[in-house]
Amino acid sequence: MRRTSRSVALLATGLALASVTSGCSFLGLGSKPADLQVYSARHYGSEAVFKQFTKETGITVQFLGGENSDLLQRIKTEGKNSPADLFVTVDAGNLYEAAREGLLQPVDNAQLDAEIPAEYRDSQNRWFGLVSRARTVLYNPDTVKPSEFDAKETYAGLADPKWKGKLCMRDESEAYQVALVAHLINLYGKAKATEIVKGWVANDPQIMANDKLLIEAVDAGTCDVALVNHYYVAGELEDNPDLNVKIYWASQQGAGTMINISGAGVVKTSDNKKDAEILLEWLADKTGQAAMASGNHEFPVNPAVKPDAEASQFGAFKPAPLQADELGQQEKAAVEILDAAGYGR
Incomplete structure (x- = not known):
């Protein structure tokens, strides 16, 4: 990776x-x-x-x-x-x-x-x-069309080989990344969540230390797609309205966009x-x-x-139901899945 x-x-x-x-x-x-x-x-x-x-x-x-x-x-x-x-x-x-x-x-x-x-x-x-806050997809509109995303299972869809070499993601120790995998465990169970993370790893994502770097990378075309918290994008656009990035609300035809x-x-x-x-x-x-x-x-x-x-400015969206206790209970398992999948290595 x-x-x-x-x-x-x-x-x-x-x-x-x-x-x-x-x-x-x-x-x-x-x-x-x-x-x-x-x-x-x-x-x-x-x-x-x-x-x-x-x-x-x-x-x-x-x-x-x-x-x-x-x-x-x-x-x-x-x-x-x-x-x-x-x-x-x-x-x-x-x-x-x-x-x-x-x-x-x-x-x-x-x-x-x-x-x-x-x-x-x-x-x-x-x-x-x-x-x-919502953790969702950010993309470069010059290289990606919204129709390319899986509207029902967007996070899982990023494990598709068509995204190989096109992804940027947060580091494995970051709470946002761990919480997202915990969300996937709640949604699909450990086995499928493991499959999804392994798919991300197989797509060779660039791992970055913070969401601002992810936004800059998508804007620059270093990667086509990233997973970010919406408020970082709002803040960066406030400072630079000309950023070439757009938000896609994940899983709107499915469980909804993950929130924390x-x-x-x-x-x-x-x-x-x-x-x-x-x-x-x-x-x-x-x-x-x-x-x-x-x-x-x-x-x-x-x-x-x-x-x-x-x-x-990003428009209304359907959030996934927040199961806070379940997120907390699954975070240890989420860390284990990331580690076992070789995420970040």
């Missing part, structure tokens, strides 16, 4: 702290705690969202940013002394894992139940999805559950939904809130 040169991210040795309220000190030894402590693995303009929340409610927020695994480990290590009140992350599998490890507490809240559809929240109300979520849950050891719930309510209501979704061109989960213009 060919692999393009990757831009290697430098990993910080510690987690970066960011204060998101004026006059509010950093969280740390000797500092006065803010009203609400948020640990967030979401890196898409969260600071601006929390500033708006503070302005409207008067509740100050301090924001600890980091990778999902680092933040979860920190909460576990801090134990009952953890200052964390709310945990925010991307990917349903990460939310599932946090709940499975007993790090989140149930929240019985009528407003959240009313504004967040059941498929976007935990069955025990330990976490709540807030915005969604960003969401949050109240940390089990929180001593400020009241304000954490207020923040969750605000994020689920119209103002918070618009602020969170438009900051990254994602789709609000609250059906009363419309996507921004950049996300809406």
Whole structure:
């Protein structure tokens, strides 16, 4: 399998702290705690969202940013002394894992139940999805016609030998790629999902380190087709409307396009559950939904809130039902399938 040169991210040795309220000190030894402590693995303009929340409610927020695994480990290590009140992350599998490890507490809240559809929240109300993203096909219209895609089973269709040498995909360790394979397991079972991944591998995809590189490669004609999250495309087109790329909504005559979520849950050891719930309510209501979704061109989960213009430009589509718990349960199997198929090697 060919692999393009990757831009290697430098990993910080510690987690970066960011204060998101004026006059509010950093969280740390000797500092006065803010009203609400948020640990967030979401890196898409969260600071601006929390500033708006503070302005409207008067509740100050301090924001600890980091990778999902680092933040979860920190909460576990801090134990009952953890200052964390709310945990925010991307990917349903990460939310599932946090709940499975007993790090989140149930929240019985009528407003959240009313504004967040059941498929976007935990069955025990330990976490709540807030915005969604679609992982779908991006293609170069100079070299590919939409009619060439399998409209019923688009992801599986990319295993067809006709796509050999024409594909670009994300690296095997990336949560988006793992979640997509977990989705295929839920849809088809392990045997067929394995077959599909082996078909992708046989088509010799170029593996890239992030979605922006995938978009650039399709635009440049380095590859004809890629699988990307829609909001990356929206952001790149906002910066450069002349990009020669188009989105194709996958599997519209079948199960629908795979979606995933960003969401949050109240940390089990929180001593400020009241304000954490207020923040969750605000994020689920119209103002918070618009602020969170438009900051990254994602789709609000609250059906009363419309996507921004950049996300809406791709048109309406049928999303596949989100089975968040099942996605989380299948992610280990998804990693095993990718590894066994030789994906990324």
